Amino acid sequence: MVRVIMLSPPGAGKGTHSKWLTQRTGATHISSGDLLRAEVECGSDLGRQVASYTERGDLVPDELIFSILAPAVVAAARHTGGYVLDGFPRTMPQALRAAQFGADLALTANAVIYLTAPEEELISRLLDRAQRDGRSDDTLGVIRHRLAVFTKQTAPLVDYYRGRGILIELSTDRPEAEVQADLLDGLQARGLMPPLTAPSRPDHAPSAGANAAEDR
Ligand code: AMP
Numbered sequence: 583m584v585r586v587i588m589l590s591p592p593g594a595g596k597g598t599h600s601k602w603l604t605q606r607t608g609a610t611h612i613s614s615g616d617l618l619r620a621e622v623e624c625g626s627d628l629g630r631q632v633a634s635y636t637e638r639g640d641l642v643p644d645e646l647i648f649s650i651l652a653p654a655v656v657a658a659a660r661h662t663g664g665y666v667l668d669g670f671p672r673t674m675p676q677a678l679r680a681a682q683f684g685a686d687l688a689l690t691a692n693a694v695i696y697l698t699a700p701e702e703e704l705i706s707r708l709l710d711r712a713q714r715d716g717r718s719d720d721t722l723g724v725i726r727h728r729l730a731v732f733t734k735q736t737a738p739l740v741d742y743y744r745g746r747g748i749l750i751e752l753s754t755d756r757p758e759a760e761v762q763a764d765l766l767d768g769l770q771a772r773g774l775m776p777p778l779t780a781p782s783r784p785d786h787a788p789s790a791g792a793n794a795a796e797d798r
Contacts, residue, residue: 583607583608583609583662583663583664584603584607584609584664584665584666584692584693584769584774584775585609585664585665585684585689585690585691585692585693586603586609586664586665586666586667586691586692586693586694586695586769587667587670587671587691587693587694587695587743588600588666588667588668588669588694588695588697589694589695589696589697589736589739589740589743590695590696590697590698590754591698591699591704591728591729591732591733591736592704592708592725592728592729592732593699593703593704593705593707593708593711593725594697594698594699594704594754595697595699595707595754595758595761596668596669596695596697597613597615597668598758599695599697599754599761599762599765600613600666600668602762603666603765604666606766607664607666607775608662608664609658609662609663609664609665609666610657610658610661610662610664610665610666611665611666611668612651612654612655612658612665612666612667612668612670613668613669614647614650614651614667614668614669614670614672615636615668615669616668617650617651617654618632618636618642618647618650619636621650622636628646631646632646636718636719637718637719637724638724638727639719639724639725639727639728639731640727640731641672641673641731641735644673644675644676644679647670647672647676648676648679651667651670652683655667655683655689656687656689659687659689665689667691671739672735672736672739673735673736673739674738674739674742677739677742677743691748692748692772692774693748693750693768693769693772693774694739694743694748694749694750695750695752695765695768696740696743696749696750696751696752697752697753697754697761698751698752698753698754698755699753699754699755700755701729703755704725704729705722705725705726705729708720708725709722709725748772750765750768750769750772752764752765752768
């Protein structure tokens with residue numbers, strides 16, 4: 583079963599690619615951002631504390647995110663044996679603690695997917711999403727701050743995971759179906775997914791765009 587970390591700047595597609603990957607593999611999708619937003623929406627004291635960071639585009643403290651994430655990862659391991667961690671870890675202390683936690687419970691991540699796209703493309707996607715979803719942190723000023731936070735606090739994780747030999751780097755500045763195909767290839771090359779049994783191709787093979795739509 584896959585145990586995957588999705589590592590990417592905001593807007594690079596970690597939510598999108600986490601969703602189809604969990605459908606395809608049966609692993610549990612755990613989005614740190616979704617868990618935090620749910621906490622904010624329920625209006626708890628913890629939620630108010632969380633909002634004071636997320637609204638500015640700052641990361642919530644490591645201790646707080648760990649207390650929310652750890653039980654979700656353990657539950658995922660019990661239910662499906664695998665996870666796609668969307669948005670965690672995001673700092674070196676989080677990554678080191680996650681590695682220790684994973685080693686203690688035999689739940690260590692076996693691949694890290696690093697998604698990239700040019701900065702102007704990231705900004706334009708997030709502004710589009712703001713029109714669609716109205717997320718309070720998708721305003722231009724907060725987006726720029728979140729990108730700076732990524733560069734400073736999260737980007738160092740790329741070399742850390744590359745050094746551990748589990749990094750799969752993919753550009754998402756191209757059709758979604760191509761990204762999906764390369765991501766599956768990367769996981770298969772590492773023995774994390776069975777090779778796709780080649781279906782007999784129909785004469786009217788669907789276009790890449792049609793495949794992408796089916797996968798969502
Ligand atoms: P996301 O939905 O992944 O874009 O996350 C939205 C916001 O939630 C981020 O801008 C952070 O404020 C917070 N957040 C999500 N994941 C983490 C994390 N692993 N550590 C700290 N803050 C996080």
